[in-house]
Amino acid sequence: xxxxxxxxxxxxxxxxxxxxxxxxxxxxxxxxxxxxxxxxxxxxxxxxxxxxxxxxxxxxxxxxxxxxxxxxxxxxxxxxxxxxxxxxxxxxxxxxxxxxxxxxxxxxxxxxxxxxxxxxxxxxxxxxxxxxxxxxxxxxxxxxxxxxxxxxxxxxxxxxxxxxxxxxxxxxxxxxxxxxxxxxxx
Numbered sequence: 001x002x003x004x005x006x007x008x009x010x011x012x013x014x015x016x017x018x019x020x021x022x023x024x025x026x027x028x029x030x031x032x033x034x035x036x037x038x039x040x041x042x043x044x045x046x047x048x049x050x051x052x053x054x055x056x057x058x059x060x061x062x063x064x065x066x067x068x069x070x071x072x073x074x075x076x077x078x079x080x081x082x083x084x085x086x087x088x089x090x091x092x093x094x095x096x097x098x099x100x101x102x103x104x105x106x107x108x109x110x111x112x113x114x115x116x117x118x119x120x121x122x123x124x125x126x127x128x129x130x131x132x133x134x135x136x137x138x139x140x141x142x143x144x145x146x147x148x149x150x151x152x153x154x155x156x157x158x159x160x161x162x163x164x165x166x167x168x169x170x171x172x173x174x175x176x177x178x179x180x181x182x183x184x185x186x
Contacts, residue, residue, distance in 0.1 A: 032153025042067040057091040079112040100157045109140040
């Protein structure tokens with residue numbers, strides 16, 4: 001009974017991981033110095049299929065980014081700006097050995113999704129590089145009809161565990177089960 005359970009778990013792990021082996025998800029963070037009394041930060045992910053050295057907008061299977069502006073005493077204290085794949089105007093990245101070495105992107109302007117405090121002030125995200133201060137947000141004031149720099153910050157890529165790890169674990173379980181089975185038979 002125990003060996004049957006190991007076999008099922010191994011096959012399940014391999015079955016779940018196999019389709020994902022060709023999909024890669026990259027997580028990233030945006031950090032910027034405070035703008036006046038407002039703390040600025042953000043986090044996001046993008047996914048693409050295959051093992052590509054050069055990733056273009058057309059290669060993406062998903063994109064999500066959340067920009068947070070937190071001001072003490074404001075109600076609510078954090079204004080949240082959400083961006084998805086349809087908000088990307090441009091995107092390019094370079095990868096070497098599964099590590100993102102360059103990133104460039106631009107989003108459309110979006111209003112805050114959880115408060116009317118920023119209704120007339122929409123924000124975007126522009127990344128020109130992974131260097132310090134290689135990213136920024138602009139403020140698009142629809143009342144004054146002007147676009148100004150809001151903040152300058154840095155994008156940091158966050159390593160994620162590989163789906164290959166899951167498949168490797170499943171393969172090891174399957175090999176262990178086969179070895180155990182042979183030892184019992186022989």
